[in-house]
Amino acid sequence: MIRSQFALLQRELWEHRAIYVAPIVVAILMILASLTGQISVDAMEHVDIGLVGAANIPENARSAVLSGIMISLSTTFIFAMWILTIFYALDSLYAERKDRSILFWRSIPSTDFETVLSKLLTALLVIPLITFAMIVVTHLAVLLITSVWIGVRGGSGMSLVWGSAPFLDNWTATLVFLLAIPLWLSPFIGWFLFVSAYTKRSPFLTAFLPIAVLPLLEKMLFDSAVFAEAFFVRSIKMPLFVDLSTMESLFEESESFAELANNELTLLGLMDFGGFVTSPGLWLGILVCGLFTSAAIYVRRYRDDS
Amino acid sequence: MTSLVSARNVSKSYGAVRAVDDVSFDIEKGCITGLIGPNGAGKTTLLKAVLGLTDCQGSLSVLGLDPFRQRKELMQNICFIADVAVLPRWIRVHQLLDFVEAVHINFSRERAEELLARTKIPAKAKVQELSKGMVTQLHLSIITAIDAKLLILDEPTLGLDIIFRKDFYSNLLGDYFDEERTIVITTHQVEEIENLLTDVMFINDGRLVLDASMDALPDQYVELLASSENADRARKLNPIFERDVFGKKVLTFEGISRDELTGLGEVRTPDIADLFVAKVKGATA
Numbered sequence: 001m002i003r004s005q006f007a008l009l010q011r012e013l014w015e016h017r018a019i020y021v022a023p024i025v026v027a028i029l030m031i032l033a034s035l036t037g038q039i040s041v042d043a044m045e046h047v048d049i050g051l052v053g054a055a056n057i058p059e060n061a062r063s064a065v066l067s068g069i070m071i072s073l074s075t076t077f078i079f080a081m082w083i084l085t086i087f088y089a090l091d092s093l094y095a096e097r098k099d100r101s102i103l104f105w106r107s108i109p110s111t112d113f114e115t116v117l118s119k120l121l122t123a124l125l126v127i128p129l130i131t132f133a134m135i136v137v138t139h140l141a142v143l144l145i146t147s148v149w150i151g152v153r154g155g156s157g158m159s160l161v162w163g164s165a166p167f168l169d170n171w172t173a174t175l176v177f178l179l180a181i182p183l184w185l186s187p188f189i190g191w192f193l194f195v196s197a198y199t200k201r202s203p204f205l206t207a208f209l210p211i212a213v214l215p216l217l218e219k220m221l222f223d224s225a226v227f228a229e230a231f232f233v234r235s236i237k238m239p240l241f242v243d244l245s246t247m248e249s250l251f252e253e254s255e256s257f258a259e260l261a262n263n264e265l266t267l268l269g270l271m272d273f274g275g276f277v278t279s280p281g282l283w284l285g286i287l288v289c290g291l292f293t294s295a296a297i298y299v300r301r302y303r304d305d306s
Numbered sequence: 307m308t309s310l311v312s313a314r315n316v317s318k319s320y321g322a323v324r325a326v327d328d329v330s331f332d333i334e335k336g337c338i339t340g341l342i343g344p345n346g347a348g349k350t351t352l353l354k355a356v357l358g359l360t361d362c363q364g365s366l367s368v369l370g371l372d373p374f375r376q377r378k379e380l381m382q383n384i385c386f387i388a389d390v391a392v393l394p395r396w397i398r399v400h401q402l403l404d405f406v407e408a409v410h411i412n413f414s415r416e417r418a419e420e421l422l423a424r425t426k427i428p429a430k431a432k433v434q435e436l437s438k439g440m441v442t443q444l445h446l447s448i449i450t451a452i453d454a455k456l457l458i459l460d461e462p463t464l465g466l467d468i469i470f471r472k473d474f475y476s477n478l479l480g481d482y483f484d485e486e487r488t489i490v491i492t493t494h495q496v497e498e499i500e501n502l503l504t505d506v507m508f509i510n511d512g513r514l515v516l517d518a519s520m521d522a523l524p525d526q527y528v529e530l531l532a533s534s535e536n537a538d539r540a541r542k543l544n545p546i547f548e549r550d551v552f553g554k555k556v557l558t559f560e561g562i563s564r565d566e567l568t569g570l571g572e573v574r575t576p577d578i579a580d581l582f583v584a585k586v587k588g589a590t591a
Contacts, residue, residue, distance in 0.1 A: 100392065101393065109379070
């Protein structure tokens with residue numbers, strides 16, 4: 001069972017090469033951009049890049065600036081990951097029907113449950129873990145470039161960059177965040193899997209039409225916003241953070257870096273893991289994901305369109 | 307009881323269409339059964355039911371299992387080639403071997419590699435880079451290396467040239483088949499498999515119109531090649547079908563002794579294709 005589940009996950013990587021190609025491409029672009037200075041400039045929009053190199057600023061502040069660089073790099077990956085997850089989930093059960101290989105896949109000794117599970121696990125675990133690995137590689141590469149940049153100007157990259165970068169805090173927080181996003185958005189992933197198993201054509205359109213139209217219809221007919229709340233507000237209001245405004249201001253206001261530094265705040269300190277795993281919204285979402293995934297298994301098992 | 311497949315009153319409908327209509331049969335171990343029928347007769351639906359790929363009414367047991375509910379267990383011991391295009395186009399040959407090795411407990415990689423070494427299929431090639439014939443060779447090599455008890459072939463040689471078709475069947479017999487293994491095969495090219503078969507089933511409009519062993523056919527069916535005058539006399543013996551060949555009449559009889567036809571013309575056993583036409587067209591005439 002475990003061996004065949006690994007084989008099924010391996011199949012997903014063979015069939016959907018974008019799972020690892022997309023993060024690698026993003027990593028290469030980020031590293032190239034960093035080489036030409038664009039990332040540094042972008043990340044430092046609100047903070048003087050000289051801060052990193054300045055020997056006379058407090059250690060906390062330097063650490064916060066480095067964390068800021070690392071976050072800004074991760075953000076691009078996280079955005080790309082979600083796009084990738086959408087396309088992957090929509091294609092995962094559609095491609096095998098389109099290329100008529102479904103009969104072959106159903107001729108192997110695996111149940112429809114195991115096959116669909118491998119696709120769900122790919123979206124929930126494999127894609128985030130590969131993205132995380134590429135984020136770490138990119139962080140190391142960009143910080144290396146930054147330390148060389150500082151070295152060229154006579155600073156000590158070793159102590160100013162490598163000694164100050166909050167690797168453990170940043171990477172742990174990033175990993176938690178990467179694993180939490182697909183869980184939080186799992187009802188969408190379940191829906192995409194179901195559409196992928198069900199639709200006869202254009203999975204993308206079939207998946208997004210209801211997401212666009214239902215809130216509109218609801219507003220027109222009942223003047224309420226349950227769907228709008230569920231589709232749009234939910235996707236950004238994740239109860240993983242102690243105080244959402246802290247997170248937003250971290251990206252928006254220049255003072256927050258200073259604030260972060262002064263208060264010796266860590267990224268992990270901003271996260272409320274207990275609150276996240278006990279939030280009803282998370283479990284309700286997982287339930288919805290389970291229902292849609294079960295429907296996808298049912299469709300793959302019972303529909304005979306091969 | 308050595309029945310590998312046992313079907314009792316099996317039916318399957320798609321909406322108002324009864325694709326398989328109250329079919330009962332047994333397939334014994336060590337047989338090669340040909341399932342012959344025109345397009346849309348219900349062959350593929352019946353095979354899908356046997357493979358557990360579709361639900362059906364009635365009672366169906368394959369290797370003692372309920373195929374639809376125990377498909378995973380069943381697939382450890384059944385293989386099928388449903389069409390040449392069934393292998394995923396993006397997969398590489400060595401990936402396919404890795405995958406099958408991981409999911410099939412009965413798969414022998416050495417055997418598969420040994421069989422593939424006899425072909426011109428490169429291990430690194432993607433399926434989409436292979437010719438149709440090579441894809442079928444690949445599929446058959448993999449299936450031969452799985453120690454499956456039952457092999458189901460649905461039009462396995464469709465679209466292949468004559469050389470590949472001949473090779474396919476000679477490899478099937480030489481490498482795969484032995485008395486422990488059983489094959490069910492459907493094809494339109496009946497004449498190519500006629501001498502391989504031990505049993506034959508005809509299906510038309512979802513119903514079985516013939517289920518017999520090949521050895522029993524000469525006793526049950528006889529064909530008379532007669533002149534027009536003799537044909538009149540022969541018609542009194544109730545032929546099931548009649549056709550014209552080069553100005554002569556060919557009449558097919560069921561369940562009569564050859565002695566009764568003595569003196570009326572040339573008497574022979576009909577080949578499968580002619581018998582099929584006689585059974586199907588005769589029934590509707």
